[in-house]
Each structure stands twice: as structure tokens, then as C-alpha cells.
Amino acid sequence: MKKFFDTVNHDVQMERVARKVRNNGLLKLIGSFLRAGVEVDGRLQEARKGTPQGSPILPILSNILLDDLDKELEKCGHWFVRHADDLAIFVKSERDGNRVMKSITNYLEKRLKVTVNLKKSKVSRVKESAVLGFHIHFKKLRTTESKIRKFKAKLKLISRRCTGISIESRYFKLRKYIQGWMSHYGYGLKFDAAVMLDG
Incomplete structure (x- = not known):
């Protein structure tokens, strides 16, 4: 979904929130919060669309907004994975994939007023696709090479000696970084990659 958090329609978002929240004070x-806006050149500009980045309430709001999409996909009997605005739908053939992509794009743009990023959206075989940093390979998850490369680069950056911080720090x-990364991506590492990263 194209710049999802920057383009959320406030009316659509609040309509979905009102279905779940009955407290008028909380709704206000x-x-x-949605209209809080940003400061540009010393002047506050009220936001007409989008949601403020970095807020702990953001994932909840996106899940409330996209709950209708989840239900639509479930109703159609599709297998899918969605995390915030990242979505992967699994179908039996390329033909089905093209049909579903057209249908879901139409649903998102017409019903939820969300713009789909067609440059990043594609129909492809499962083994050629990455979902949230993983390849799905014969019912197993494999961490993508790009995630492993970024991990190694970050390790080198933190390990540099000329950073002016103590060895303990x-x-x-x-x-902290390794534990966080491994808790998310470690499951999808091949044994040899895990040994290489551990050593």
C-alpha cells in the first residue's frame, strides 16, 4: 500500500474506530491525534490525511482500518499474511493471482480509500517472493539474504573501535541488537548461517 501511513483517510479511519470504540471522549x-499535524517553517499545519509516525497507537489504528480487508480475504477463503500495511496473499495459480490482485486493489482503493503501490505489488511464485524478510521454501521459512547482509553491516557498524564508546557499552x-534480530529472523536461518553468525 503506497505510503499507507501518510495517506490514511481520516473519515474512513474514524468510521472504523467508532465501530470498536463506544467512548465519545476517547473518539475525540x-x-x-490524527489531525495533530506537523510544524513546517515554524508554523503548525493541521493534517488532513495520514497518521503521525512513531506513535504506539499507530499499529492499532492500522489494524482497525484493515480489519475489513482481513475479513474480506477470509470470506473469500484466501490464505494470507498481513503485518500493518504489508500483505501477501497465497493462491493456486498465476491466473488466480492476477484476478485476486485486481479485486483486492479495487476493494482497497474504493472501500478504504487506500492507494496500492503497483510498483511494489506483483504476482509471483511463493519461492521467489519474500514476506516480512522471509522466503517460504517447502513449508520452511528462510531469512532473505538482504536481511542477513543488513544484519552483518549493522554488526560491523556497532563493532567499530573509533566510535568513542567503551567496550562494555x-x-x-x-x-541487544543480536537478541532482537535473532528473535525475529533467527527462526529462518539455515544451520550453517546461524553457526557463521554465532562464531
Whole structure:
């Protein structure tokens, strides 16, 4: 979905939130949060669309908005994975894939007023696609090479000696980063890759 968080329609978002939230005070607070705007050249500009980035409420709002999409996909009997605005739908053939992509794009743009990023959207074989940093390969997950490369680059960056921080601080940062990365991507590592990263 193209710049999803920047283009969320406030009316559509608040209509979906009102289905779940009955407290008028809370609804007003969420509406104020959406319209909070940004400061540009020292002047506050009220936001007419989009949601403020980096807020802890953002994932909840996106899930509330896209809940209708999830239900539509379930109703059609599709297997799918969605995390925030990233979506992968699994079908039996390329023909089915093209039909579903057209149908879901139409649903998102007409019903939810969300623009689909057609440059990033494609129909492809499961083994050629990456979903949230993983390849699905014969019922197994494999971490993508690009995620492993980024991981190694970040390790080198944190490990540099000329950063002006103590060895203890560097060790703490490394350990924290490795634990976080492994808790998400470690499941999809091949054994040899895991040994290589561990050593």
C-alpha cells in the first residue's frame, strides 16, 4: 500500500474506530491525534490525511482500518499474511493471482480509500517472493539474504573501535541488537548461517 501511513483517510479511519470504540471522549482524543499535524517553517499545519509516525497507537489504528480487508480475504477463503500495511496473499495459480490482485486493489482503493503501490505489488511464485524478510521454501521459512547482509553491516557498524564508546557499552549494544534480530529472523536461518553468525 503506497505510503499507507501518510495517506490514511481520516473519515474512513474514524468510521472504523467508532465501530470498536463506544467512548465519545476517547473518539475525540483519537480524532485530535490524527489531525495533530506537523510544524513546517515554524508554523503548525493541521493534517488532513495520514497518521503521525512513531506513535504506539499507530499499529492499532492500522489494524482497525484493515480489519475489513482481513475479513474480506477470509470470506473469500484466501490464505494470507498481513503485518500493518504489508500483505501477501497465497493462491493456486498465476491466473488466480492476477484476478485476486485486481479485486483486492479495487476493494482497497474504493472501500478504504487506500492507494496500492503497483510498483511494489506483483504476482509471483511463493519461492521467489519474500514476506516480512522471509522466503517460504517447502513449508520452511528462510531469512532473505538482504536481511542477513543488513544484519552483518549493522554488526560491523556497532563493532567499530573509533566510535568513542567503551567496550562494555559496545558489548551491551551488540548483545541487544543480536537478541532482537535473532528473535525475529533467527527462526529462518539455515544451520550453517546461524553457526557463521554465532562464531
